[in-house]
Amino acid sequence: MRDTISWRKNLCKKLCNSDELKQHIVSSLVNADTQVQQRELKRLAQLIADVELGLTLLKEVAPEEPATSVEALLKGYRFPVEQLQSDRNWQLIQNARFYLIKRKGRQWLRVLQEYITLPEIIRIYSLEEARNVPQPIPSSTYPTRLDKVYLPTLSKTPQHRQRKVNLVTEGQWYAKISQKGHSPVEVPIEIPKEVANIAPSSGVSLHHTRTEQNSQCSVTREELILAAQEMDDKLSLFGQQENYRNRLENILFQLYDAESDNFHQGNHLNFEGLMHIVGLLNVGKSTLLEILIYFFAKQGYRCGLMVNDVATAVRLASLFSHKLQIPAAPVLGSKRQEQLAKVYEPILKSEGKEVTKGGMHPAWRWFSSVCPLLALVQSEDKWEFGNEPCHKLYQKVLVADNDDSDDEDRQESDEKYTCPFYYKCPRHHLEHDIATALVWIFTPASFIHTRVPRQGFEQDLTFAEAVYRECKFLFVDEADRVQIQFDEEFAPDEVLVDASGNSFLNKLGLNLATIYNSDRGDMAGDRFVAWTSAHYHTQNATNRIYHLLLTHSKLVAWLGPLPFTGRSLFARIIRDLVDPPEIPVSAKPKLTRQQIMEERRKRIIEADLAPTEQRRRRKQMMDELDEFLQHPLNRGLGGELSDLALTILTAESDRQALAEIAPWCKRWIEIHNLYLPDETQFEELTRNLQFAILVTILDNRLGFIVDNLSDLGRVMNLHDLNQDFLHRPPPDFLPVLPESPVGNILGFLYKQERSVKKAGKLDYFRYVGVGRALLLNFPKLFAVDDWDGPHTVLISGTSYAPGSPAYHINVKLKPTILLPK
Structure with missing residues (x-):
């Protein structure tokens, strides 16, 4: 989550102190009480700031266009018009979309119309109708806001919000639990001094493996064969005969040659930006994918992998982490109980060292249901697995300064704190592993929806953004299917x-x-x-x-x-x-x-x-x-x-x-x-x-x-x-x-x-965006931050389907074709 508000705080404060805006509020809300007027004052100040930022964007990009044109600029399409061919203009538009995302579409026309009705003395743009071209005018309220606020804001993207873990201290704390739709129940928790000091800081930090630039990379067939042999040797220690080398040797690489506009056999794979690897069913696409991840991760490069379901993500993460000795972790959502049910039968129930003698699969580490805080709960009400209040503990504060106040005079504090066991809790082993892993394995849903944990990450990011900044490679298995899933997520x-x-x-x-x-x-x-x-x-x-x-x-x-x-x-x-x-x-x-x-x-x-x-x-x-x-x-x-x-x-x-x-x-x-x-x-x-x-x-x-x-x-x-x-x-x-x-x-x-007889x-x-753009533009998705994305490798068998707008990956790529030997 980015901070899209701080840029206007000082400006809004000065607008709220403006006598002219206050008089406008009083005259328009004659019978309203002071509290209502204050809310309206704050709302209009924010509206003025946002509208004027949009009009400043228009002034810089297309000064001859009407004010309504800002709506088109915020759509995110680089239309083939002269104004948008300039890289500077396009950069300003991309920056502005972060700040004005809540003012796009019909909202822009609505707030623009309201802006027109405000007294000109508090505005810096003259505009009688929305279809007119806005003209700069002087204002006595913060007269330098065009140069001091709007232009500097448009020149940069908002920064991500910083997150700090505040652990609870010794004393009386509370948490709320809600089960089966009932109203939340407040549960008291007494935190002793020994528990409060058990782990005051994290013992792990995110292992960074790359910088802003992401240079191209290559690998030869011979190097991959050696890596495959290493994988076979390591798996043989567990009694597994995977034959990665044998399967790889039976795959032919057909590489695209631009000069001849044709394919030829090759033994050298180059990775830069977006890459597409296609192959027939059972030709060995997944085999090549796993070997590539092993090869690059062993060199210290972090790799992301997107697979179809939770069970596959856990299985491959366990394979790399526990058998191939490559630090890996699955990225799972918050509903751990549902995820445990999905992986228990195919993985956890029957696999693991000496399961029949009480042994446990090592992946159980990522699904621990142990919550040490429950031992301190002073109530018969308990939270269920997956509903732990890890970051939602709070204290009671006095309503007024009255030393004689009893519990009835106290109310819940707005500030929330984190459980003192957080850095040592078995429930959060997965977060610890994610911070140090060189292989992150996602499902399409966790890639989009899951946010990075507080342990190891200082900024509030989605995992898609974390992959963009921290991974050198992103491998997408069955990319044609993922493309459709992304479309469905946003539409x-x-x-x-x-x-x-x-x-x-x-x-x-x-x-x-x-x-x-x-x-x-x-x-x-x-x-x-x-x-x-x-x-x-x-x-x-x-x-x-x-x-x-x-x-x-x-x-x-x-x-x-x-x-x-x-x-x-x-x-x-x-x-x-x-x-x-x-x-x-x-x-x-x-x-x-x-x-x-x-x-x-x-x-x-x-x-x-x-x-x-x-x-x-x-x-x-x-x-x-x-x-x-x-x-x-x-x-x-x-x-x-x-x-x-x-x-x-x-x-x-x-x-x-x-x-x-x-x-x-x-x-x-x-x-x-x-x-x-x-x-x-x-x-x-x-x-x-x-x-x-x-x-x-x-x-x-x-x-x-x-x-x-x-x-x-x-x-x-x-x-x-x-x-x-x-x-x-x-x-x-x-x-x-x-x-x-x-x-x-x-x-x-x-x-x-x-048939008219049939109902x-x-x-x-619900359409909110073009989902496939997240996948097909991923190497440059956040280029506006001056940061290169990972080399993104799309792997599929049916992606070249020009007659199917859903499955066809419609980007100009130089594909690699896998053929059986």
Whole structure:
């Protein structure tokens, strides 16, 4: 995690002390109390800083472009325009994406519009409309902030946050445990002096093996054969006959020659940047991969290896560490109980020295369930394996300075501390091994989601960033499969409901049924109650949406084959009211797919070139709906439309729902002086509004469910659900990955079956970035930090598949082909 806030702290402080900004807050929030005004003051100060940083970027990169163009700059694509051909400009844009990652897309347009409404006296850019070119103006508040703050900030990337381990001291401490969805229980822990001083500092630090530059490297076939023989000799001591040498000698290297544009047999492999090794099934790709890792790690180079599953990661880490004498460790996530279940049967149960006589597999070291702190817990409540409060211990502080205060006058401290056994705890042996290992072995999920441990690492990094800085090589087995997994991590999709009964909401409802079949004791937790409420509204809204799709063909025709969200549906309704089509939909001739796409393109262009007054009216109407679109079931924020939404959710029939919508719709049309459609068109309009309201509710509540679903893993079985929905990728990657081509959106898509008798399929998707860019650009992913990435070797058998956009690795590489001898 990077520090993307410190750059503006001093500026925000001066803006908050500005009399002009304070007066603006007081005049706009006349009846608000001081606390509300202070929050708004802080928010606007941050908004001013962020918007002006974006406008400064525009001034440096494309000074003739309108302020709205910042949105395009933050997408992460180096478009073929003159302004982006400059390396300096591209560097500024990449730097700015780190600081403005929360202001991209629609957010930029929203904060830009709010910036325009602020008094010019506190701004340094004059801007009357978002489509205008911003012009620098003087300001009496921090007048030098352009040169002293914005330009220096754009010249560098934010630094990673430093992490310091603060061990608890002697005295009374507390930890909170939560089991099966219940409210957290506070557990007291008395720490004696002897325990507090058991290990005051770490006995291990990260073993660094490389610098900012990563020079090219090479290896000959003869060197690899010698390494393979060493591996065979070492494994023979354990009674294993792996025959690495024999398998390697049966592989032919076909190397690409640029001059002849063809392949020829060779015995020399060069590693620089991105490399692709392809080969047929069982030709020996994995054999070559393991020999390469052994060869380079033995020379002191750290290597990363990405494999398919946890069991493979543990097996190979154990092979290198315990048999080939190369320090290695698997990189595993936080759910150690689930991981133990995955590796116990294939590895830990039957392997190991003299298992039948009580011996243990050496990999058990990475799965120890021993927690020494439990011996000091003064409560019958205990935490389960994998839920230890290693870094979450806290003390109680007095609410007020009162020496006579008792326990009731104390509250939980915000500062959290680390267990005194941390550096000696068996539970953290894996962290110790990772810091000294020369081979790190990941799964795609742990590569993206897992953060480096506090032991050995001073900075807060994802393991992908740690690999980028610390590994000379990264080997990716089955790269075509990994490419798809990365895409799914950043753009997951799922069938919400269909006729099969195996959809996301069906499975979710069945899993939740186990709770309702119990004594409902799990509902004691506030979070669980909030989640079940969101689940009810989600299922209710989905049922009503699906009913409308199945019973109203005109609604399905109105939606068409394109994705939709609540916001996009309201925007479409408003556009049709403000700019009514000249030809009724029913009178339009049947068009081919190509003609439909062409018509859509023309409509987009015409909408963009529509008269200014029409655009203004559409925008005004959408702005009035903004609070409802963000908080559809909150009467205090969403107003009358939220009341209507709650009424629709309880309507006994469509007729009743339409009867509730009709009066509001007529008032809405009259207020904005719009044309009132005839009776048939008005009925379709209210139907479309009903559908848009329900989709807005579903959009909001489903997002809440997905964001909080992983918290319910202790209460119900989630293994048969799409795990990509449960684990969002860390925001650390968003500044270096391009935005999804269709935009970073959450939305829906209805696919109608060819047979009208069959129910269609309602899909749900969430696009936040191009996942494969993480893999295919990895050697230069964080080049903005002036740091070379590892030489990345992609290994696969089906990656060259031009007809398959999913599996085809679409980068210009000089591949190496492996053939049987």
